Amino acid sequence: MNIKYLFSALALLSGSTFATLTDLVSSPYPTPYVIAKSELSSPIILEGSQEHNYLKVSLTGGKQDTNKRTPINLALVIDRSTSMAGDRIEKAREAAILAINMLKDDDIISIIAYDDDAHVVIPATKANNKQKLINTINEKITPQGWTALFAGVSKGIKEVNKFHKKEQVNRIILLSDGQANVGPSSTKELADLGIVAAKQGIAVTTIGLGASYNEDLMTALASYSDGNHAFVEKSADLEAAFVREFKDVMSVVAQEVTITIHLQDGAKPVRLLGRDGDIKGNDVTVKMNQLYSNQEKYVLLEVIPPKGKENEKKPLADVTISYDNLQTNKKDNQENRIDIAYSKSEQAVKQAIQEEIVVDSAIQKANLDNEKAIKLLDEGKKEEANKIIQQNAITLDALSGSVSSPTAKGKASVSAIENKKLSDDLDTKSEAVSRKNMKESTYQTQKQQSKN
Amino acid sequence: MKSKKFLYLFMVVTVLIVGLIGYFGYRTLSQESTLNEYQTQQLAKTRVAQTQDFILQQLRQKQIRLNTILTYLKLDPLSLNTLIAQDSDIEALFVLEHNKLVFPNAYKPLNQKESLFIQLIAPIIQDPTILIAKQHQSDDKRPDSGWYVMQEQQQPVLIYWHNINDRTIGFKLSYVKLLSDIVSSIDFNYEPDSLVISDNGQVLYQSLTGAYDKAKQPTYNQALPFPLHAWKIDYYASSSSNYSLYYFTLGLLAIVILAVGVIALSLYREFNRATRLASQQVSFVSQVSHELKTPLTNITLYAEMLKEMEQEEDSQNIHYLEVIISESRRLSRLIQNVLTFTKLPQINLQPLDISQLLSQIQTIFTPVFEVKGIHLSMSVEEHLSTHSDIDRITQVISNLLSNAEKYAAEGKKVQLSASQDDENIYIRVRDYGKGLSDKELKHIFQPFYRVKSEITEGVTGTGIGLTIARQLAQSLSGTLTAENCNSGLAFTLCIPRT
Numbered sequence: 001m002n003i004k005y006l007f008s009a010l011a012l013l014s015g016s017t018f019a020t021l022t023d024l025v026s027s028p029y030p031t032p033y034v035i036a037k038s039e040l041s042s043p044i045i046l047e048g049s050q051e052h053n054y055l056k057v058s059l060t061g062g063k064q065d066t067n068k069r070t071p072i073n074l075a076l077v078i079d080r081s082t083s084m085a086g087d088r089i090e091k092a093r094e095a096a097i098l099a100i101n102m103l104k105d106d107d108i109i110s111i112i113a114y115d116d117d118a119h120v121v122i123p124a125t126k127a128n129n130k131q132k133l134i135n136t137i138n139e140k141i142t143p144q145g146w147t148a149l150f151a152g153v154s155k156g157i158k159e160v161n162k163f164h165k166k167e168q169v170n171r172i173i174l175l176s177d178g179q180a181n182v183g184p185s186s187t188k189e190l191a192d193l194g195i196v197a198a199k200q201g202i203a204v205t206t207i208g209l210g211a212s213y214n215e216d217l218m219t220a221l222a223s224y225s226d227g228n229h230a231f232v233e234k235s236a237d238l239e240a241a242f243v244r245e246f247k248d249v250m251s252v253v254a255q256e257v258t259i260t261i262h263l264q265d266g267a268k269p270v271r272l273l274g275r276d277g278d279i280k281g282n283d284v285t286v287k288m289n290q291l292y293s294n295q296e297k298y299v300l301l302e303v304i305p306p307k308g309k310e311n312e313k314k315p316l317a318d319v320t321i322s323y324d325n326l327q328t329n330k331k332d333n334q335e336n337r338i339d340i341a342y343s344k345s346e347q348a349v350k351q352a353i354q355e356e357i358v359v360d361s362a363i364q365k366a367n368l369d370n371e372k373a374i375k376l377l378d379e380g381k382k383e384e385a386n387k388i389i390q391q392n393a394i395t396l397d398a399l400s401g402s403v404s405s406p407t408a409k410g411k412a413s414v415s416a417i418e419n420k421k422l423s424d425d426l427d428t429k430s431e432a433v434s435r436k437n438m439k440e441s442t443y444q445t446q447k448q449q450s451k452n
Numbered sequence: 453m454k455s456k457k458f459l460y461l462f463m464v465v466t467v468l469i470v471g472l473i474g475y476f477g478y479r480t481l482s483q484e485s486t487l488n489e490y491q492t493q494q495l496a497k498t499r500v501a502q503t504q505d506f507i508l509q510q511l512r513q514k515q516i517r518l519n520t521i522l523t524y525l526k527l528d529p530l531s532l533n534t535l536i537a538q539d540s541d542i543e544a545l546f547v548l549e550h551n552k553l554v555f556p557n558a559y560k561p562l563n564q565k566e567s568l569f570i571q572l573i574a575p576i577i578q579d580p581t582i583l584i585a586k587q588h589q590s591d592d593k594r595p596d597s598g599w600y601v602m603q604e605q606q607q608p609v610l611i612y613w614h615n616i617n618d619r620t621i622g623f624k625l626s627y628v629k630l631l632s633d634i635v636s637s638i639d640f641n642y643e644p645d646s647l648v649i650s651d652n653g654q655v656l657y658q659s660l661t662g663a664y665d666k667a668k669q670p671t672y673n674q675a676l677p678f679p680l681h682a683w684k685i686d687y688y689a690s691s692s693s694n695y696s697l698y699y700f701t702l703g704l705l706a707i708v709i710l711a712v713g714v715i716a717l718s719l720y721r722e723f724n725r726a727t728r729l730a731s732q733q734v735s736f737v738s739q740v741s742h743e744l745k746t747p748l749t750n751i752t753l754y755a756e757m758l759k760e761m762e763q764e765e766d767s768q769n770i771h772y773l774e775v776i777i778s779e780s781r782r783l784s785r786l787i788q789n790v791l792t793f794t795k796l797p798q799i800n801l802q803p804l805d806i807s808q809l810l811s812q813i814q815t816i817f818t819p820v821f822e823v824k825g826i827h828l829s830m831s832v833e834e835h836l837s838t839h840s841d842i843d844r845i846t847q848v849i850s851n852l853l854s855n856a857e858k859y860a861a862e863g864k865k866v867q868l869s870a871s872q873d874d875e876n877i878y879i880r881v882r883d884y885g886k887g888l889s890d891k892e893l894k895h896i897f898q899p900f901y902r903v904k905s906e907i908t909e910g911v912t913g914t915g916i917g918l919t920i921a922r923q924l925a926q927s928l929s930g931t932l933t934a935e936n937c938n939s940g941l942a943f944t945l946c947i948p949r950t
Contacts, residue, residue, distance in 0.1 A: 116659075116660045118636070148658075150631070151635045151636070153632075154636035158637065183635060183655055183658070184654070184656060188607070195626075195628075196626060196628055196629045200540050279564075280561050280563040283561075
């Protein structure tokens with residue numbers, strides 16, 4: 001274990017610095033594998049104005065060569081505590097079997113079941129003897145004991161690491177229906193565990209089943225590695241969630257994505273909307289663990305632009321994007337430069353507005369409000385929470401009416417409908433369920449996780 | 453009465469045996485369990501030590517790894533930031549140069565994480581010597597690397613520091629990574645025993661089995677050494693092995709006790725059967741004897757009548773009749789003796805003048821003695837009187853005199869005397885016959901015992917006369933004893949004065 005860490009550490013120390021430098025110079029592929037766009041919501045602003053602007057770096061995975069899917073190294077971590085007894089464990093078994101059937105012979109699978117302690121039911125192995133794996137699942141995934149979630153995920157990391165390669169999708173799918181009650185079980189500890197996994201290039205997807213798991217903990221665990229999170233209220237829907245997850249897992253086109261935004265002097269970063277990142281002076285770094293084919297992920301940075309005069313054009317930011325291209329197994333780099341222009345004419349300013357970015361930022365802001373609503377809900381202020389969500393629905397609905405671009409319109413109205421639904425759920429469903437709905441929604445919005 | 457006494461005796465003996473078996477069983481069990489406990493304790497110790505070694509080994513590996521990284525590490529901010537971003541063991545790191553913080557550089561813009569880290573390590577920046585002070589008490593050699601432990605939001609912060617020239621580099625180890633590595637690699641199977649590793653009471657890892665009981669104290673526990681001194685390993689031995697021993701021994705004891713019980717019961721029943729049989733025989737004899745009494749009375753009566761008639765006619769046959777009458781009376785006495793032995797009549801206590809009673813008895817016996825040429829002398833103290841059963845005393849004295857007449861006639865002399873002290877009255881019958889050996893003297897009061905010698909030859913008897921006499925004496929709270937004198941025997945009846 002030592003040696004392996006050592007080598008990877010050495011590789012990264014000596015290699016990464018060179019890699020970034022050399023690849024900066026030339027990108028060997030004419031059509032970029034990842035389509036990256038860097039834009040401002042208001043590329044032209046009024047002279048002398050310093051109104052907050054939104055810088056969006058959007059990344060969309062290119063179309064995948066279906067014949068050459070990236071190999072998968074998957075660990076399924078399944079809760080088999082007594083609370084899973086009955087329908088749930090049955091559906092979990094079915095989901096695990098579904099997962100195995102979706103894998104190719106060369107893919108690697110391991111299955112960990114946890115109760116009082118975590119047990120490696122299937123150690124990391126090639127998925128070429130599916131029937132044997134399925135028999136083991138049916139035999140071993142039976143409910144018993146408590147919920148040693150930490151140990152379960154830890155063993156998942158260990159199993160994935162046995163065959164860890166940079167050029168494959170390394171992923172843990174955690175399925176749980178309960179509170180972690182054995183071993184470290186605070187949200188912070190599980191979030192840290194998520195970081196440990198992410199640093200090793202492993203994404204953790206968490207699927208919460210039923211209304212009694214801890215959604216804060218499950219989202220925290222997934223968050224750092226950009227893993228997906230899903231709330232499955234009824235065990236019958238578990239299979240659908242797995243299919244969705246697998247669609248993502250199988251369509252990973254890039255990993256270890258780093259977006260660096262360097263703001264020019266005069267411009268100031270305010271905050272990141274949505275995903276977390278690292279703001280250090282005028283440098284902003286955001287990491288994404290992976291990009292999926294045909295799925296947009298973005299970074300939204302709220303900035304204060306420098307003042308300027310009419311017809312002046314100033315460089316605002318340099319954007320560098322680097323990622324591991326899974327098609328070529330090389331590190332790709334892209335550079336973008338964003339300028340900002342100044343005008344006297346309000347008309348020109350208005351015409352230049354990128355409606356889609358406006359909508360995206362509105363959605364992310366609404367999302368931040370929804371996070372506040374969750375806090376209010378925790379304080380028992382259900383009415384106030386609902387008011388916030390309703391207000392979001394109204395704002396987004398109004399926005400969809402005011403913009404003209406069809407994409408922007410669509411995005412706003414979908415989000416408005418979603419907020420409306422959250423608000424309705426809060427009225428009709430139990431607090432545990434609606435909180436989980438909200439958490440799932442805010443998480444997915446924050447991470448631009450595909451929702452269908 | 454008698455059978456009940458035996459029942460008690462039996463019960464006492466049985467309980468005693470059972471008690472003994474139980475006691476030894478208990479002793480064996482407690483010894484065995486002490487031994488067992490000791491072995492369990494030793495096993496627990498070994499296993500806790502094994503677990504501790506494993507944990508410390510994990511920590512040591514991290515230390516070695518960090519040392520190796522240090523030898524290759526370029527100390528420019530880019531390399532350091534890349535290391536922090538990509539190494540899952542390292543959460544943060546700092547570099548002190550000449551005891552001044554150079555990384556993270558506080559004079560350049562910091563991100564939130566870096567600011568928090570600088571706040572956290574502020575005490576170290578102020579006084580880097582605390583790194584050493586915490587670890588080493590002995591001053592013989594200043595260490596150039598080691599662990600330093602701090603606390604942050606209830607989570608321990610492990611810092612591994614290393615001095616190279618004028619630089620001190622400190623790594624903030626990812627505590628969760630350490631936990632994760634330990635939890636995922638720990639692979640000891642101590643079934644059916646349980647193991648719990650905890651940090652300040654918070655459970656980090658547990659391997660529990662069905663035998664684990666939360667309320668129970670751990671069989672053995674141990675705190676880890678620095679820097680994981682807040683960690684504790686608890687080992688819970690399953691008590692099942694102990695239980696099985698207990699159950700086994702208890703079962704064995706129960707079986708033994710049951711067996712003893714069964715044996716005692718069957719012995720008791722066998723004994724009871726024998727007693728019942730004997731009492732049935734006695735009862736049969738008593739009935740038969742009773743039936744014999746009536747015809748015998750008639751025979752005696754008619755013989756006497758015939759004798760009177762023959763006396764008038766002065767016939768020669770009178771001698772024969774006297775023999776018939778005498779033998780009938782003797783038979784009658786024998787039967788009376790048998791009946792008395794089998795069934796004691798009610799005691800009838802009344803005031804009694806001993807001297808008067810003895811005179812009467814002497815009068816009755818004198819003719820019979822004279823026929824055999826024996827002289828019956830009497831010496832009685834004045835005013836001997838008590839409360840007693842006159843019939844029983846009469847019978848005892850008669851029995852003794854009758855024996856003297858039968859077996860000690862050649863002594864030609866029998867003494868009947870009575871005396872008293874403060875408590876008792878002593879009535880003594882002394883003959884001057886041949887006497888008995890001491891060995892025989894022991895047995896003469898036993899029922900159906902007859903001395904085999906020329907003394908008894910030609911003399912009929914049932915062998916229960918003395919037994920009855922002694923029983924009668926005992927029924928009057930007295931005693932009957934026999935002793936050898938210079939020549940002949942002396943029987944003493946002792947009865948209380950009141």
